[in-house]
Amino acid sequence: MKQIWKAGNLLNPTPVVMLSCGAEGEKPNIITLAWAGTVCSEPPMLSVSIRKERFSHHMVQESGEFVVNLVSRELARACDFCGVKSGRDLDKFAACGLTPAPAPGLTLAPLIAESPVNLSCRVEQVLELGSHDMFIGRIMQVSVEESLLNERGGLDLNRAGLIAYSHGEYQALGETLGRFGFSVKKEQ
Numbered sequence: 001m002k003q004i005w006k007a008g009n010l011l012n013p014t015p016v017v018m019l020s021c022g023a024e025g026e027k028p029n030i031i032t033l034a035w036a037g038t039v040c041s042e043p044p045m046l047s048v049s050i051r052k053e054r055f056s057h058h059m060v061q062e063s064g065e066f067v068v069n070l071v072s073r074e075l076a077r078a079c080d081f082c083g084v085k086s087g088r089d090l091d092k093f094a095a096c097g098l099t100p101a102p103a104p105g106l107t108l109a110p111l112i113a114e115s116p117v118n119l120s121c122r123v124e125q126v127l128e129l130g131s132h133d134m135f136i137g138r139i140m141q142v143s144v145e146e147s148l149l150n151e152r153g154g155l156d157l158n159r160a161g162l163i164a165y166s167h168g169e170y171q172a173l174g175e176t177l178g179r180f181g182f183s184v185k186k187e188q
């Protein structure tokens, strides 16, 4: 038996990312976002949805740039902090002991050095959807921590210890159930 509930956003799990941004004459800032997603492969594009009232909103809007920083277990606490405190009141890089570093391909938004993977993005479109404005970002460059590379130079993202967000909780990824296409792969 299913209960029928009124409409609400129960799409779970979602990624949780730390978006870093910068603007002319302002300290860089970090905002935690769960409303983020991949929207196009070629050209590579993603979306982030930000409420107008967030301090970060004007920085992304005015600079036309942002960095999506993937979140490892080690960053879970800082990730939550950047989602409950505002850059209006404090410097979140300093408060979390995080390091802003130049983001390849961008001029104003820094990347978070402690994050294992950073996606440098330029804003392509803004969609005013309602509670949130959706920024479509074109991924200009990707920075990958070298320790995530295997002997053949390939990316082993399991080494990053990434986390996801599900119904209010930060959860660690871990158990592999299969690889892409495993359902149709012939037994050797």
Ligand SMILES: Cc1cc2nc3c(=O)[nH]c(=O)nc-3n(C[C@H](O)[C@H](O)[C@H](O)COP(=O)(O)O)c2cc1C
Pocket (backbone or CB within 6 Å): 016, 029, 030, 031, 032, 033, 034, 035, 036, 049, 050, 051, 053, 054, 055, 056, 057, 079, 080, 082, 083, 084, 085, 086, 087, 088, 132, 165
């Ligand atoms: C797990 C988590 C996910 C969040 N996702 C979003 C989101 O997708 N969009 C948004 O506008 N705010 C989101 N927030 C809230 C902002 O991160 C929060 O209001 C933050 O303090 C804003 O910072 P700022 O004022 O420095 O921009 C989220 C917060 C948490 C803890």
